[in-house]
Amino acid sequence: MSEEIIKTPTNFIREAIKEDTDSNRFNGRVHTRFPPEPNGFLHIGHAKGICISYGLAEEFGGRYNLRFDDTNPVKEEERYVESQMADIRWLGFDWGDNLFYASNYFDQLYEWAVKLIRDGKAYVDDLSPDEIREYRGTLTKPGKNSPYRDRTIEENLDLFTRMRNGEFKEGERVLRAKIDMASGNINLRDPVMYRILFSTHHRTGDKWCIYPMYDWTHGQSDSIEGITHSICDLNYEDHRPLYDWFIEQLGIYHPRQIEYARLNLTYTVLSKRWLLQLVNEGYVSGWDDPRMPTLSGLRRRGYTAQSIKNFCERIGVAKRESMIDIALLEHCIREELNKKAPRVMGVLRPLKVIIDNYPEGVTEELEAINNPEDPSMGTRKIPFSKVLYIEKDDFMEDPPKKYFRLTPGREVRLRYAYFIACTGCVKDPDTGEIIELHCTYDPTTKGGDAPDGRKVKATIHWVSAAHAIEARVRLYDYLFSKENPMDVPEGHDFKEYLNPASLEELTSCRLEPSLKNAVKGTGFQFERLGYFCVDINSTPEMVLFNRTVTLKDTWEKVQKSQNI
RNA sequence: UGGGGUGUCGUCAAGCGGUAAGACACGGGCCUUUGGAGUCCGCAUUCGGAGGUUCGAAUCCUCCCACCCCAGCCA
Numbered sequence: 001m002s003e004e005i006i007k008t009p010t011n012f013i014r015e016a017i018k019e020d021t022d023s024n025r026f027n028g029r030v031h032t033r034f035p036p037e038p039n040g041f042l043h044i045g046h047a048k049g050i051c052i053s054y055g056l057a058e059e060f061g062g063r064y065n066l067r068f069d070d071t072n073p074v075k076e077e078e079r080y081v082e083s084q085m086a087d088i089r090w091l092g093f094d095w096g097d098n099l100f101y102a103s104n105y106f107d108q109l110y111e112w113a114v115k116l117i118r119d120g121k122a123y124v125d126d127l128s129p130d131e132i133r134e135y136r137g138t139l140t141k142p143g144k145n146s147p148y149r150d151r152t153i154e155e156n157l158d159l160f161t162r163m164r165n166g167e168f169k170e171g172e173r174v175l176r177a178k179i180d181m182a183s184g185n186i187n188l189r190d191p192v193m194y195r196i197l198f199s200t201h202h203r204t205g206d207k208w209c210i211y212p213m214y215d216w217t218h219g220q221s222d223s224i225e226g227i228t229h230s231i232c233d234l235n236y237e238d239h240r241p242l243y244d245w246f247i248e249q250l251g252i253y254h255p256r257q258i259e260y261a262r263l264n265l266t267y268t269v270l271s272k273r274w275l276l277q278l279v280n281e282g283y284v285s286g287w288d289d290p291r292m293p294t295l296s297g298l299r300r301r302g303y304t305a306q307s308i309k310n311f312c313e314r315i316g317v318a319k320r321e322s323m324i325d326i327a328l329l330e331h332c333i334r335e336e337l338n339k340k341a342p343r344v345m346g347v348l349r350p351l352k353v354i355i356d357n358y359p360e361g362v363t364e365e366l367e368a369i370n371n372p373e374d375p376s377m378g379t380r381k382i383p384f385s386k387v388l389y390i391e392k393d394d395f396m397e398d399p400p401k402k403y404f405r406l407t408p409g410r411e412v413r414l415r416y417a418y419f420i421a422c423t424g425c426v427k428d429p430d431t432g433e434i435i436e437l438h439c440t441y442d443p444t445t446k447g448g449d450a451p452d453g454r455k456v457k458a459t460i461h462w463v464s465a466a467h468a469i470e471a472r473v474r475l476y477d478y479l480f481s482k483e484n485p486m487d488v489p490e491g492h493d494f495k496e497y498l499n500p501a502s503l504e505e506l507t508s509c510r511l512e513p514s515l516k517n518a519v520k521g522t523g524f525q526f527e528r529l530g531y532f533c534v535d536i537n538s539t540p541e542m543v544l545f546n547r548t549v550t551l552k553d554t555w556e557k558v559q560k561s562q563n564i
Numbered sequence: 565u566g567g568g569g570u571g572u573c574g575u576c577a578a579g580c581g582g583u584a585a586g587a588c589a590c591g592g593g594c595c596u597u598u599g600g601a602g603u604c605c606g607c608a609u610u611c612g613g614a615g616g617u618u619c620g621a622a623u624c625c626u627c628c629c630a631c632c633c634c635a636g637c638c639a
Contacts (some may be wrong), residue, residue, distance in 0.1 A: 173637095
């Protein structure tokens with residue numbers, strides 16, 4: 001029988017490119033680009049765009065550029081170009097020498113603007129911003145021509161030169177394309193090409209006081225770079241006719257633009273403007289706060305580049321607006337870390353356990369498997385002694401149905417160690433809180449198996465009190481408690497939906513000693529709890545972990561179903 | 565009374581005239597020294613709706629409905 005062929009999931013952009021290479025449309029070339037504006041940090045929505053543009057170029061043996069669309073000096077900063085480059089590299093893409101800036105093309109763009117003026121296709125307008133808006137008309141009513149629309153070419157040339165020379169104030173004049181004020185497509189109602197901005201540009205300094213608009217820059221930049229497929233989001237579908245018009249007037253190379261629906265993720269916002277607000281107003285600790293959907297936040301949270309690329313592959317590419325369940329992102333990181341992360345034992349909320357029949361002052365070294373999914377990762381020794389810590393959750397004095405862990409009189413297994421049975425608990429006389437457990441162990445069960453074939457229903461993790469290191473652990477949850485925080489009714493603010501419990505910091509966690517010198521950024525599975533990674537601010541004196549994601553928790557479901 | 569776009573399972577998403585892939589989520593079984601992982605099973609007689617063409621339609625045609633985007637000297 002023929003072997004199963006696993007088809008790589010296709011999508012309409014891949015098909016479109018294939019059509020073009022098959023028909024030799026661009027002489028068989030495939031050349032894409034990712035064109036971020038350096039006005040914030042890249043987030044997972046950008047990762048989708050990067051994976052599409054760069055991934056497709058790689059797939060077709062083509063090339064890809066990184067171009068910063070830096071046409072608005074008032075919002076852009078050098079630090080953002082640096083962070084964006086670092087994030088793209090981290091994702092695993094290398095643009096080689098193909099690094100560009102739209103600002104590299106300012107001279108060319110200026111010349112082209114002059115050409116349009118000479119051809120009678122552009123004019124300097126003296127209308128104020130408010131007047132321009134009025135003249136533009138509305139969605140259903142056509143606009144009307146500016147009284148300055150019919151200036152002579154000579155006058156336009158003179159005025160535009162003087163704009164460039166700084167003879168006018170900001171907002172006093174603009175250069176506009178002369179297209180059609182009655183067009184159903186508002187982008188074609190004489191769009192502004194240049195505005196006056198006395199602002200220092202992070203690349204060109206004070207060379208210019210007029211800056212090209214994005215719409216006047218983007219298409220020509222792609223053209224200059226010989227881009228074959230300009231992949232962008234749906235927002236720009238309406239702009240395509242304008243880009244076409246510019247390129248046609250200029251008589252230059254014409255790339256093919258293809259639009260896709262950008263990513264939306266449940267329980268988060270993916271808008272640089274809103275993310276900036278969270279950063280600036282202190283709702284998060286910065287762009288790299290582990291709760292942020294930014295690449296730097298996800299990285300700090302413990303997400304790997306590969307898991308994000310896998311995610312981008314799985315969500316597909318289409319033109320319908322969608323909202324991806326964040327559970328899929330979590331699935332992707334669990335999937336990878338399950339295979340790669342070393343297992344380790346750590347107790348987040350410690351409860352002291354004294355093994356009454358275990359000798360005082362003795363330490364045993366027990367062998368533990370580093371990763372059951374990957375035997376090549378070997379084993380390690382962990383210390384065991386009379387006083388231990390277990391998770392508070394792993395003991396209940398009065399357990400509900402289906403609770404398998406430690407309860408008075410019940411026996412459980414300490415992972416890689418012994419069977420223990422609980423003989424009693426000590427409570428705080430004032431609060432009634434359980435502060436200490438007394439247990440006995442069965443010496444014949446060393447390693448975790450009973451020679452008599454006796455079974456236990458649960459295996460719990462633990463740490464030796466005398467050997468454990470103390471650590472801080474940050475537990476993260478969704479930043480928003482509303483599935484779609486972008487759905488904000490009139491008079492409300494998306495920040496009202498911030499999840500007050502998105503961060504919980506635990507301060508006296510006890511971890512197995514091997515973690516003392518764990519390298520920053522590395523991820524571990526804390527057995528039975530989840531995946532955690534060493535924070536960038538961790539030190540050997542004060543170890544700090546971030547919880548990347550929990551393990552799937554069947555018990556939690558059982559509890560929920562019982563509560564219903 | 566404008567222009568552009570989209571409607572297939574709870575969420576994504578294949579399908580391109582031959583009789584609804586897959587993934588996540590969800591429910592259940594098995595297995596288990598992580599209530600983890602793994603594994604097995606179930607999960608759209610139906611593709612926004614109504615007509616039509618055809619031996620045959622999610623795929624073609626017609627009309628209708630719903631939703632999204634556009635009125636920055638932002639990108």
